[in-house]
Amino acid sequence: MLRISNLKASIDSKPILNGLDLEVGTGEIHAIMGPNGSGKSTLSHILAGREDYRIDSGEIIFDGKSLFDLSVEERAHAGLFLAMQYPVELPGVNNMVFLRAALNAQLLARGEQEISAADFIKTVRDAAAQVDLDQSFLKRNVNHGFSGGEKKRNEILQMVLFQPRLAILDETDSGLDIDALKTVANGINSVRGPERSIILVTHYQRLLDYIEPDFVHVLAGGRIVRSGDKMLAHELEQKGYGWLEQEAAA
Amino acid sequence: MSMSTAAISERYQHIIREQFENQPGHPHKPLDRIKREGRHAFTHMDFPERRQEDWRYTGIDRLLGQAFVPARPRSTADSETTRLLAPIAGLESHRLVFIDNRFRVDLSALDALPDGVSVYSLREDAPQIEPAISRMESSMIHNRNRFTALGTALLTDGIVVNLAPDVILDKPLEMIFMVTSRSDSVCSTPRVLISLGEGSCAALIERYCGYGQHLYFQNVIEEIILHPRANLQHYRLVEENDAACHLWNMQVQQHESSRYTGLNLQLAGAWIRSDIEIEMNGHGAECALNGLYTVDLGRQNDVHVNILHHAPECKSRQHYKGLLLGKGRAVFDGRIVVDREAQHTDAHLSNDNLMLSDDAEVDTKPQLVIHADDVKCGHGTTIGQLDPEQLFYMRCRGISEAEAFRLLCQGFASDILDTCEIDALREHVQSRLLALPGISGDRPGMES
Numbered sequence: 001m002l003r004i005s006n007l008k009a010s011i012d013s014k015p016i017l018n019g020l021d022l023e024v025g026t027g028e029i030h031a032i033m034g035p036n037g038s039g040k041s042t043l044s045h046i047l048a049g050r051e052d053y054r055i056d057s058g059e060i061i062f063d064g065k066s067l068f069d070l071s072v073e074e075r076a077h078a079g080l081f082l083a084m085q086y087p088v089e090l091p092g093v094n095n096m097v098f099l100r101a102a103l104n105a106q107l108l109a110r111g112e113q114e115i116s117a118a119d120f121i122k123t124v125r126d127a128a129a130q131v132d133l134d135q136s137f138l139k140r141n142v143n144h145g146f147s148g149g150e151k152k153r154n155e156i157l158q159m160v161l162f163q164p165r166l167a168i169l170d171e172t173d174s175g176l177d178i179d180a181l182k183t184v185a186n187g188i189n190s191v192r193g194p195e196r197s198i199i200l201v202t203h204y205q206r207l208l209d210y211i212e213p214d215f216v217h218v219l220a221g222g223r224i225v226r227s228g229d230k231m232l233a234h235e236l237e238q239k240g241y242g243w244l245e246q247e248a249a250a
Numbered sequence: 251m252s253m254s255t256a257a258i259s260e261r262y263q264h265i266i267r268e269q270f271e272n273q274p275g276h277p278h279k280p281l282d283r284i285k286r287e288g289r290h291a292f293t294h295m296d297f298p299e300r301r302q303e304d305w306r307y308t309g310i311d312r313l314l315g316q317a318f319v320p321a322r323p324r325s326t327a328d329s330e331t332t333r334l335l336a337p338i339a340g341l342e343s344h345r346l347v348f349i350d351n352r353f354r355v356d357l358s359a360l361d362a363l364p365d366g367v368s369v370y371s372l373r374e375d376a377p378q379i380e381p382a383i384s385r386m387e388s389s390m391i392h393n394r395n396r397f398t399a400l401g402t403a404l405l406t407d408g409i410v411v412n413l414a415p416d417v418i419l420d421k422p423l424e425m426i427f428m429v430t431s432r433s434d435s436v437c438s439t440p441r442v443l444i445s446l447g448e449g450s451c452a453a454l455i456e457r458y459c460g461y462g463q464h465l466y467f468q469n470v471i472e473e474i475i476l477h478p479r480a481n482l483q484h485y486r487l488v489e490e491n492d493a494a495c496h497l498w499n500m501q502v503q504q505h506e507s508s509r510y511t512g513l514n515l516q517l518a519g520a521w522i523r524s525d526i527e528i529e530m531n532g533h534g535a536e537c538a539l540n541g542l543y544t545v546d547l548g549r550q551n552d553v554h555v556n557i558l559h560h561a562p563e564c565k566s567r568q569h570y571k572g573l574l575l576g577k578g579r580a581v582f583d584g585r586i587v588v589d590r591e592a593q594h595t596d597a598h599l600s601n602d603n604l605m606l607s608d609d610a611e612v613d614t615k616p617q618l619v620i621h622a623d624d625v626k627c628g629h630g631t632t633i634g635q636l637d638p639e640q641l642f643y644m645r646c647r648g649i650s651e652a653e654a655f656r657l658l659c660q661g662f663a664s665d666i667l668d669t670c671e672i673d674a675l676r677e678h679v680q681s682r683l684l685a686l687p688g689i690s691g692d693r694p695g696m697e698s
Contacts, residue, residue, distance in 0.1 A: 071645075075646075082646055088640055089640075090644070091661060092658075092664040092665065093658065093661040093664075098647075102647035105647075105648040106647075106648040
């Protein structure tokens with residue numbers, strides 16, 4: 001579904017990604033772990049289409065198409081979803097209005113029919129219940145005045161609602177207490193399926209106690225330095241990242 | 251066809267004289283009395299100049315490019331007039347129509363007004379009109395500036411609305427104003443006099459519908475008296491045509507424990523200026539004034555608000571927001587004055603602006619003038635731009651940049667529009683806002 005080859009990217013002439021390779025098959029869950037500053041968030045941002053970065057070389061192929069040929073919104077239409085580390089507040093923009101506008105934009109772009117108001121209300125209420133977000137948050141303005149945990153739930157709600165082909169969850173576990181973490185993990189597990197792939201970008205192993213990844217990769221110095229199964233995550237938990245960073249530098 | 255100010259003055263003197271001499275039928279004596287006051291004021295005043303503080307940012311070249319002649323009343327309504335008079339979906343109202351300087355009873359719907367509510371034309375016969383004329387004489391609003399003097403001197407008709415004590419108006423009173431000009435030279439001088447008796451309650455919707463494409467000058471003077479415990483909701487929707495000038499002078503007098511809630515939506519017109527004065531004369535009165543203005547292309551929108559706290563324990567709130575597009579220019583000049591006697595005043599004013607273009611400009615000037623020593627007063631202004639992070643977030647969810655822009659503009663305006671308590675009107679205004687060319691994206695020039 002997704003193939004990243006030899007991706008090099010920089011910001012303000014400072015290289016961040018240094019030849020990153022990653023292949024994500026359909027139905028797979030990949031965890032990308034790594035120390036601070038290793039390029040995890042940069043990778044998420046580039047996948048979503050942020051323009052602050054310069055792509056120096058490499059390619060990203062998503063469902064057979066180069067991601068670089070698609071605008072930010074076209075990526076969403078194609079089924080790519082990024083749950084942000086810091087979800088943005090939209091004062092004055094009602095959550096229901098926003099969610100419906102987004103869902104309909106995606107449906108229309110795929111040549112499908114817009115969802116009716118009645119169907120939408122039912123679907124969005126179910127999604128909110130699934131991520132344990134009180135219905136009242138649907139009537140509020142997008143993320144405005146939400147706590148950190150509520151913002152993350154609102155991101156997962158969107159993932160449940162949009163049913164993307166590929167979801168990238170950028171440090172979705174950061175700042176969550178244990179109950180919120182379980183809820184978020186349940187939301188992620190609920191969209192897991194043979195047609196859908198998920199990339200979990202995380203600093204800590206604890207999210208992986210609730211979502212079992214098929215693959216774990218360690219990002220250090222702007223490339224993948226080690227790949228393995230879920231056991232690698234446990235190893236990292238015990239040994240930290242230092243030994244891998246040293247190996248990468250060597 | 252640029253003329254000097256002196257030549258414009260001369261021309262207006264001539265137009266005023268003709269108005270006196272050339273009245274169809276017999277002259278209207280009570281109306282002539284107040285017109286003479288206006289004429290006198292006009293003769294002894296000068297047009298405002300930029301060196302006057304409250305006209306500093308307001309270019310009046312457009313207004314002084316020519317002498318506008320009063321629109322001639324017609325007796326029929328053409329198809330565009332009929333189209334503009336189409337009711338707002340879902341809005342139930344008592345309806346009053348004022349076109350080309352005339353109260354049009356034939357186009358109005360006032361039969362169902364409840365007892366205790368009277369609505370009539372300033373052209374009514376002497377005994378009925380006498381109190382309104384005396385009221386205008388004592389208000390002296392015609393002395394405010396040379397344009398109010400002119401509006402008074404050229405007065406041909408107006409609207410008087412009176413509510414008896416304790417009357418509650420069941421549906422909003424909707425007043426529609428139009429100038430069906432077919433040349434670039436016409437003015438309209440509507441005069442609106444409203445009085446709410448003790449303990450009465452009403453909602454008023456005032457709409458200005460832009461007809462055609464010609465330049466006209468809508469010169470509105472409005473005087474409102476709220477007797478003790480009266481409660482007025484006053485909605486005002488200005489959508490003049492793209493060439494028109496709209497000048498609005500309003501004075502509100504509030505007595506004890508009365509409540510005035512205003513919502514001013516100034517969405518379209520080439521040149522719009524509002525001069526609002528609210529006098530809080532009675533103990534415990536409250537006013538809340540909210541407004542939204544948009545400017546685009548080379549248009550101008552000017553808001554001047556004076557809240558005068560003369561009595562103790564009054565509360566006032568002002569919140570205006572502006573959406574600035576193209577080469578638009580906006581001015582917000584809000585002032586709160588608290589007299590020494592007005593202890594325990596609670597007053598606040600704020601103005602927020604969203605700059606959607608590098609070429610737009612706003613001058614915002616909040617002022618507090620406080621002579622009492624035990625008050626709670628504050629002000630705040632902001633000028634901001636759309637946050638690229640917000641646009642990115644929405645695009646990330648599949649929403650096009652143009653749609654994200656619209657949603658964010660709507661979001662910016664939402665807390666102002668949400669103060670509208672009439673659902674049908676609020677929905678109408680929301681859709682009108684989104685349909686503005688600079689916001690709907692129907693015209694190039696949108697910044698990204």
